[in-house]
Amino acid sequence: MTAPSLPTIKTLFARSKNQCAFPGCAAPIAESSGTVTGEVCHIRALNAGGPRYDPNQTQEERNAATNLILMCGRHHKIIDTETEAFTVGRLQSIKHDHEEKGVAEISPAAARIAQQLQASCGDVTIVGNSGNVAIQSPGAIQAHTVTIKNTKSKGPSIQPPPSSIGAAQAKVAYCQHLIDRYQEYQKADKTGKSDFKYMAIHQALKRKFGTSWKLLGEERFDEVVAFLHQRIDATILGKLNRGKGRPNYSAFENWRS
Secondary structure, three states: OEOOOHHHHHHHHHHHOOOOOOOOOOOOOEOOOOOEOEEEEEOOOOOOOOOOOOOOOOHHHHOOHHHEEEEEHHHHHHHHHOOOOOOHHHHHHHHHHHHOOOOOOOOHHHHHHHHHHHHHOOEOEOOOOOOOOOOOOOOOOOOOOOOOOOOOOOOOEOOOOOOEHHHOHHHHHHHHHHHHHHHHHHHHOOOOOOOOHHHHHHHHHHHHHOOOHHHOEHHHHHHHHHHHHHHHHHOHHHHHHHHOOOOOOOOHHHHOO
8 A cells, every 4th residue: 555654745835825736727536524525646657657757756756745736636637648748747747836925834633634635645566366355354264265445436446467568677667658649649630529538538548458458468558558559540640740751669679769
């Protein structure tokens, strides 16, 4: 289970002034009733393939206060979807401007809110388990089958199995690069014919392969790449580039060198 530490969340909440960090948004992180509606956002993603993921970060750095920012659910979704607009540098600037005049002291009420925020962003990862699983339960009931009911919008994280595309960081990064390129080309189309098509690439991948591309065997990497190359080339900007003899992307071997 990985989540930012409670002291880290307390510090973030104190500096947030109980307000979403997105410029111009006045949504509270916690309502006056005490109900927490805000979310902990990672500037650089916690998991491989996530928005702005940095493979050179340690887990401690990913969950450090410098890599986290508090926002309402709506703006959390926006920054993690529109990654071309919300780069690491821009989010760091937003964070700095928002937290610059925040308080440093933690009241008992703020501490309770921080605990709720921390509980809302914990992930459960089960890898290659062949025995029993007990999570924070000294008197755990042991069983061969574990059913996890999750009330959050996100389910438990699924660790890509060994020999899958998701287990190969360089290949994940290249596929994400191609997805970003496709989205960039679709957004650049000013004819109106491609409006919002950039948002559907993940669904298209899932329809094509029947599951998340990261869970496919590594031997199918070339299939995923060929599909993404075809999608990029089929965009209006992709066709214009090809007509002028300009490449739309680099081959994997050249890209990583």
